[in-house]
Amino acid sequence: MSPQHIVVVGAGQGGLQATISLRHAGYAGRLTLIGAEPGLPYQRPPLSKAYLKEGRAEALMLRPQSFFESKDIAYLPQTTVEGIDRGAGEIAFHGPDGKGRLPYDHLVLATGTRNLRPPIEGLEHACDLRTLADAETLRTRLGTPRRIAVIGGGFIGLEFAAVARGLGHEVAVIEAAPRLMARCVSARMSEHFADLHRGMGTALHLGTPAVAVDAGGVTLGDGSHLAADFTLLAAGVVPNAELAAEAGLEVENGVRLCGRLLTSDPQISALGDCASFPDPRDGQRIRLESVQAATDHARFIAARLSKGGEDHYAALPWFWSDQADSKLQIAGFAGPGTSEVVICDGVVARLDDRGLVAVETVNNAGIHMKSRRLLSGGTPAGLDDLVQIAA
Incomplete structure (x- = not known):
């Protein structure tokens, strides 16, 4: 009932x-x-x-x-x-x-x-990007040329950085982990997007956390200070x-x-x-x-x-992120401990001891959709299955 x-x-x-x-x-x-x-x-x-x-x-x-x-x-x-x-x-x-x-x-x-509020001194000086009101505040600030610091090298921080750089602003991304999007994507895909953002002129500060924010910028864990007119907090x-x-x-x-x-x-x-x-x-x-x-x-x-019914939830997760002219799409979910294999340019397989768990693509909607169908099938998929659909 x-x-x-x-x-x-x-x-x-x-x-x-x-x-x-x-x-x-x-x-x-x-x-x-x-x-x-x-x-x-x-x-x-x-x-x-x-x-x-x-x-x-x-x-x-x-x-x-x-x-x-x-x-x-x-x-x-x-x-x-x-x-x-x-x-x-x-x-x-x-x-x-x-x-x-x-x-x-x-x-x-x-x-x-x-938004996560990490133990960084002076976060009252940083902006957030979570709500429509937050986005309107940032949009107003982007109206004139500025130096911008972004704390966090995940999807949101990098999407914002790509937009800001495309509008002509000077941008620096600060990421405590040694690579971008480390929680979400393979090392090869992190490298691809690091090259993309550096190619756009964005400065990347990897493996060094932000420890303080003030009205003039961000202090890093190594003691250096990055000058910025405003700072975006996008740390998860x-x-x-x-x-x-x-x-x-x-x-x-x-x-x-x-x-x-x-x-x-x-x-x-x-x-x-x-x-x-x-x-x-x-x-x-x-x-x-x-x-x-x-x-x-x-x-x-x-x-x-x-x-009614007694079925259990079994939908395949998938994700995406648009950064400049690169569309990242991920079919499946890869947790810690997976290995990675580059299938071809812009296509990376993630595997565990049971087989294929996720497929990452850049600007390749066709392989992304085929990968979703492959991973949604009733039987486990392997690397050879992905190679076949990517051929």
């Missing part, structure tokens, strides 16, 4: 997709979507790319107000959920009109992440799991889920960046920071709530 009232906490793409998928699946019960930010739900990935150049906020909107009205979805923006009363089946919230409580039959946590994120933990739910690198994307309370599901779940391939617990994973989670949860 479907729950009579489903409440989704978090109005990012995963939370919104949960409501869309529920209605598409025929769920006819009461449906409430709660978001902490003002305005309508919007896309975050373009904030570090297209929005900085074009500034078209309307292009980011995922659905118009009329959608919520036509689908009978109660959307509550600028509303913060302050607690979960699991015994009563209620949440406590604080919105524009004050505080209140809302009952639920099933709760979906899509609370996402927030942490899952917003405090609401779940305070409610007594199990937390392990985010809200801990079973293979059906349920928390330790069967009346509560979670999805997206805030949640960890068993990797369908090997059962290891993973947490994916990916719009695609969040929307795949949402579709799975919506099908379970509206149609």
